[in-house]
Amino acid sequence: xxxxxxxxEKFRTYFSLTINECIKIGYDSLFIVSIVSIFMGAVTTIQTxxxxxxxxxxxxxxxxxxxxxxxxxxxxxxxxIVFAGKVGSNIAGELGTMRITEQIDALEVxxxxxxxxxxxxxxxxxxxxxxxxxxxxxxxxxxxGYLAGVLTDVITGQEYIYGLRYExxxxxxxxxxxxxxVFAFIVASISSFQGYYTSGGALEVGKxxxxxVTNSCIAILIADYVLAQVLL
Amino acid sequence: xxxxxxxxxxxxxxxxxxNISGKFEKGRTNxxxxxxxxxKSVLLKCLVGLLEPDVGSVLFDGRDFSRxxxxxxxxxxxxxxxxxxxxxxFDSKNVEENVKFPLDILTETPEKEKLEKVNHCLELxxxxxxxxxxxxxxxxxxxxxxxxxxxxxxxxxxxxxxEPNSGLDPLTAIKIDDLILExxxxxxxxxxxxxxxMNSVVEIGEYIMFxxxxxxxxxxxxxxxxxxxxxxxxxxxxxNKLMKxxx
Numbered sequence: 005x006x007x008x009x010x011x012x013e014k015f016r017t018y019f020s021l022t023i024n025e026c027i028k029i030g031y032d033s034l035f036i037v038s039i040v041s042i043f044m045g046a047v048t049t050i051q052t053x054x055x056x057x058x059x060x061x062x063x064x065x066x067x068x069x070x071x072x073x074x075x076x077x078x079x080x081x082x083x084x085i086v087f088a089g090k091v092g093s094n095i096a097g098e099l100g101t102m103r104i105t106e107q108i109d110a111l112e113v114x115x116x117x118x119x120x121x122x123x124x125x126x127x128x129x130x131x132x133x134x135x136x137x138x139x140x141x142x143x144x145x146x147x148x149g150y151l152a153g154v155l156t157d158v159i160t161g162q163e164y165i166y167g168l169r170y171e172x173x174x175x176x177x178x179x180x181x182x183x184x185x186v187f188a189f190i191v192a193s194i195s196s197f198q199g200y201y202t203s204g205g206a207l208e209v210g211k212x213x214x215x216x217v218t219n220s221c222i223a224i225l226i227a228d229y230v231l232a233q234v235l236l
Numbered sequence: 237x238x239x240x241x242x243x244x245x246x247x248x249x250x251x252x253x254x255n256i257s258g259k260f261e262k263g264r265t266n267x268x269x270x271x272x273x274x275x276k277s278v279l280l281k282c283l284v285g286l287l288e289p290d291v292g293s294v295l296f297d298g299r300d301f302s303r304x305x306x307x308x309x310x311x312x313x314x315x316x317x318x319x320x321x322x323x324x325x326f327d328s329k330n331v332e333e334n335v336k337f338p339l340d341i342l343t344e345t346p347e348k349e350k351l352e353k354v355n356h357c358l359e360l361x362x363x364x365x366x367x368x369x370x371x372x373x374x375x376x377x378x379x380x381x382x383x384x385x386x387x388x389x390x391x392x393x394x395x396x397x398x399e400p401n402s403g404l405d406p407l408t409a410i411k412i413d414d415l416i417l418e419x420x421x422x423x424x425x426x427x428x429x430x431x432x433x434m435n436s437v438v439e440i441g442e443y444i445m446f447x448x449x450x451x452x453x454x455x456x457x458x459x460x461x462x463x464x465x466x467x468x469x470x471x472x473x474x475x476n477k478l479m480k481x482x483x
Contacts, residue, residue, distance in 0.1 A: 013341055106324040113284050113396075114338055115313030121341075 008124045013116065021125035022132075029091050029126070030133030037137050038144055040086055044078055045070060045145030046152035053158035063159045067167030070149040075176040076236075079142040081228050084187035087134060088220035092195035095126055096216035099199025100209035108200070123196040127189065134188035135181050142180065183231055190223045237262050238283065238394060238426050243292035245278055252278045253289070254451045262426045265417055265440045269431055270447035271472055276430045277321075277398060279447070283428065284316055284396055285309060296394065314342050317387030317425075319397040323379040325371040331358070331382050332367035338390040357385040360422075361415060377408035381415070388419060395420065395427040401436060413439045434473065437461060446472070 052069045099122060102108050111118040146168065153159040159167075195216035202212045238260040245253040252275045260266040268276050281287040283294055285301060294301040296312050304312065317338075325334050335354045339345050345353070358364065361381040371379060380400055387395055397416060401409035417440045420427040429436065437444060441458035448468045456464070461473060 017341060101327075105322055105327075106320045107326055109286055110318065110320060110324040110326075112286060113313060113316055113318045114342065115310045115316075116341055 008120045008127075013121060017121075018125060018128075021121070022128050025125045025129030026133050028094075029129045030136060033087065033090055033133075033137060034140070036086060036090055037083055037141050040082065041079065041141040041144035042148035042151075044082060044141075045074060045148030045150075048073055048078065048145070049149035049153045050156065050158065053153070062163075064163045064167030064170060066153065066159050067146075067149065067164040068170050071146060071168050071172070072176065074142050074145045074149075075180050077228075079138050079145055080180050080183040080187060081224065083138055083141045084134070084184070084191065084224045085221055087137070087187070088191045088195075088217050088224065091130070092191045092216045092220045093213040095192065095195040096199035096202075096213045097209060099123075099196060100202035100212040103200065103202045104205055104209060119200060123193075123200060126196055127192040130188040130192035131185060134191075135184040138180060138184040179231075179235055182235065183228065186227050186231060187224050190227060191220045194220045194223060237297060238428065239295040240279075240283070241293045241295070243279065243282055243289045243294070245275075245282055245287065245289050252450050253282070256292070256447070256450075256452045258445050258452065258455060260426055260428050261443065263421065263424045264427070264442040265420050266426070266428045266443040266445070267431060267437060267441045268428065268445050268447060269437055269441075269472070271432060274447045275450040276432075276447055280396060280398055280428070280430045284318060285313060314390070315393040317390065317392030317395050319380065319383040319387050319395075319400055321399045321402055323371070323383040325379060325382055325386070327371055329371075330367065331363075331369050331371070331374070334371070334382060335385045335389050338386065342390060353389055354385075357389045358382075360388070360419065361385045362411075376403050377405075377412065380404065380412050384412075384415060384419070388423060388425075391423075393425060395423075395425045397427070397429040397431075399431055399433075400429060401431065401433045406435065409433065409435060410439065416440060432472075434476070437473070448472075 048070045049066060052066045056065055056069075099108075102122070108118045108122070111121060150161065150164050153164050154161050198212040198216040198219070202208050239258070241257050243253055243256045244251065256279060268279060270276050278287060282289045282302075289302055293303065296315070299308060299312060301309070301312050326337065329337065332351075332354055335357055336350050339350045339353065354367075358366070361384050363378065363381050363385065366374070366378065366382075371382070374382065384397075395416075400412050400416060404412065413436050416427060416429060419425070429440070431437070438458050441461065444456055444458065444461055445452055446454040446466070446469050454464060454466045454469050461469070464470060464473075
């Protein structure tokens with residue numbers, strides 16, 4: 005980690021690299037994040053409605069549950085696992101291929117700090133883009149829940165909105181954002197490490213990608229538990 | 237000039253290089269030759285700083301690279317150009333961006349000047365109208381040429397080539413050899429080529445260092461290599477029928 009901050013290149017270089025990474029990491033992940041989020045919200049609504057049948061439980065509890073589950077757990081954690089699968093494997097594969105084809109050596113021979121040049125923009129871009137993806141995901145999941153609830157007639161639109169506003173704890177939003185920053189750092193750093201230290205050939209690049217996803221997922225789940233224990 | 241003094245290198249229990257010394261003069265093509273697995277590439281990596289020798293020193297015009305602080309290491313590395321065995325072109329950049337890369341990252345040269353320099357280097361290596369092509373669209377020989385253009389674009393004082401002919405047909409291999417020789421003389425660089433290609437040895441070997449099992453067994457040039465009495469070198473040089481006939 006220290007080597008990322010040593011012998012850095014010009015600010016301009018990092019700026020353009022970070023913008024490119026933001027597009028690759030953030031914009032290119034929008035489609036999969038949107039699809040996953042909409043269905044995640046829709047399924048949560050239907051399943052909550054299925055489990056909360058009873059004359060004493062008001063319907064708006066469904067959207068209250070969807071709201072809290074989405075903010076506290078589903079959007080940050082599930083999207084982080086999707087992020088590890090899409091972005092983490094991509095980072096490890098890209099860096100691993102650069103390593104085995106001597107592109108990283110070429111950077112070092114030129115006097116460029118390769119770890120800083122290649123890894124730092126990916127970590128910064130992940131920290132910038134993943135919280136935005138989580139915000140978009142939460143919005144779409146709640147929207148997906150609304151659509152599923154209204155279209156299948158398990159809850160009215162008015163009740164859904166009422167439930168969303170009912171006893172809302174504003175701390176859930178910063179909590180989700182703190183989780184998203186931690187998960188973004190975990191995915192970007194673990195995947196970069198796996199890719200950067202690849203040695204061998206194509207087989208090892210594949211292994212690095214797999215390890216990046218596996219290790220990131222495990223680290224995300226551990227961090228998820230620790231953060232819940234500490235912050236809630 | 238690059239001078240190496242008593243270089244030794246081992247990986248865990250296996251010693252790969254044994255006490256190697258030599259001088260690589262400026263303005264001539266210096267070859268490090270030997271069979272596969274004799275430590276040529278390890279020596280080259282020690283020279284360019286990708287590996288640290290266990291013992292010994294590497295001097296770039298008197299500056300000790302192996303004991304240099306970070307500032308001097310960066311300074312020397314920025315005077316080095318290297319052609320890698322697989323060319324090591326950046327996949328995500330086109331030819332122009334690849335060649336321009338050292339200028340972008342290491343200098344404050346204005347964009348117009350950079351492009352002029354890139355085009356000049358591409359002309360020197362005999363490539364025209366390929367600026368916008370991606371590395372995946374180039375042949376092996378063209379990739380090597382782009383690699384050479386990238387290595388010299390920053391007015392490198394030291395040019396290193398790791399097996400520049402590997403994977404090339406004989407005709408293209410000779411062209412690459414001639415290009416390395418021509419550039420060395422024209423740009424007055426200290427050029428070190430690691431190879432096991434006998435054509436290169438005969439064509440451009442102005443100074444040759446022969447390695448065998450990690451030891452320097454012989455040094456000389458392409459004129460006296462054919463008359464050597466060193467058994468291991470003879471076996472290496474005259475391993476194919478054509479060379480036997482020449483002998």
